[in-house]
Amino acid sequence: MPRLIAIGDIHGRLRRLRGLMEQVQPTEDDTIIFLGDYVDRGPDSFEVVEFVSDFADEFPNTVTLRGNHEDFIISLFMGNMNESERKIWIDKNGGNFTLSSYRRAGHALGVHQEFYMSLQHSWENEQYFFCHAGVKPGVPLDRQSKVTLLEIREPFISSAKDFGKIVVHGHTPCEAPEILPNRINIDTGAGRNGRLTAIELPSLKIWQE
Numbered sequence: 673m674p675r676l677i678a679i680g681d682i683h684g685r686l687r688r689l690r691g692l693m694e695q696v697q698p699t700e701d702d703t704i705i706f707l708g709d710y711v712d713r714g715p716d717s718f719e720v721v722e723f724v725s726d727f728a729d730e731f732p733n734t735v736t737l738r739g740n741h742e743d744f745i746i747s748l749f750m751g752n753m754n755e756s757e758r759k760i761w762i763d764k765n766g767g768n769f770t771l772s773s774y775r776r777a778g779h780a781l782g783v784h785q786e787f788y789m790s791l792q793h794s795w796e797n798e799q800y801f802f803c804h805a806g807v808k809p810g811v812p813l814d815r816q817s818k819v820t821l822l823e824i825r826e827p828f829i830s831s832a833k834d835f836g837k838i839v840v841h842g843h844t845p846c847e848a849p850e851i852l853p854n855r856i857n858i859d860t861g862a863g864r865n866g867r868l869t870a871i872e873l874p875s876l877k878i879w880q881e
Contacts, residue, residue, distance in 0.1 A: 674701040674733075678802060678856075679870045681707065681739065681842040682724075683863030684714025684769055689723060691881035692868050700731055705795060707842040708739025708804035708822075712766030713863035718773040718784075725787050738791035739804040740822040740843065741765065745781055746788050766863065793821045796837060800873060805843035806855070809833045828855075840873070849878055 677696060682689050698704055710724055711717035728734040738746075744761045747753040753761070761767040774781055794803040794816070801813050803821040806828035811820075813836050825844050835854055842859035849869055850857040860880065862868040867880045 674699075674703065676703045676705075676797070676800075676873045677870055678705045678707060678840050678858060678873065680858035680860060680868060681709035681845075681862060682714070682720050682868060683709055683741070683766070684711055684717040684720055684773065685862045685868060686714075686716035686719045686723060688862055688868040688881040689720060692870055692879055693727075695879045695881065696870055698731055701733070702731070703733040703735065704731060705735040705802050705840075706737060707802065707840070707858070708737045708791070709741045709842060709859075709863070710739070711745065711770045712741045712761075713769055714766075715769060716773055717770040718777045718779065721784050721787060725784070735795045735802070736787075736791050737795065737802060737804055738788075738793055738822065742788055742791055743822055745770075748781065749785055749788065793818050799837060800840050801835065801837040802840045804841060806841045807835055807839055809835070813837060829857075840871075851876060 706724060710720045724736060728736055805822055806824045807813060807816050808820045808824060809827055809831040829844055833854060839855040841857055844857060845859050845861040845864060846857055849860060849871060858869040858871050860867045860869045870879045
């Protein structure tokens with residue numbers, strides 16, 4: 673029976689990602705949705721991107737979404753990040769760990785440019801809407817801005833509104849998965865030494881590493 677499984681923010685935690693996948697035991701029939709933030713803060717950003725890229729090649733129903741941390745790197749590729757913004761990414765958002773992991777592997781960020789540029793902002797089916805951060809309440813799902821999908825916290829997190837579909841997201845760390853009538857948050861803080869979480873839908877089965 674094919675499964676629908678979402679995976680939260682990884683943030684360079686290769687060991688946790690490998691351990692999680694050993695628990696999930698994905699098959700080619702499963703739809704696996706990565707919610708973004710593969711890089712920064714953890715020690716193994718290069719290796720995580722390699723893992724996810726190879727995984728997507730092996731499992732055809734894989735969906736790789738863009739997080740705000742991938743957007744930092746895409747801004748570098750596009751020449752849209754000034755020196756002040758680059759310093760904030762490196763010093764405050766964990767970019768130093770990402771650059772270190774690529775140097776250690778003997779590569780520049782550009783080795784994965786095709787992967788970064790291919791990441792989607794959202795994906796949906798009949799019941800669920802998947803994105804990295806969330807949606808703006810009161811705005812139809814098909815009209816959400818890219819910035820909102822990658823960066824919003826409030827007023828989304830506090831909203832009890834029906835968004836039209838259940839929004840499955842990460843971006844805002846929580847101690848345990850938040851399963852609410854209108855949204856499901858599975859960022860359980862892997863980037864800050866918390867756990868990495870996957871959830872099967874609609875059964876709500878949880879795996880953590």
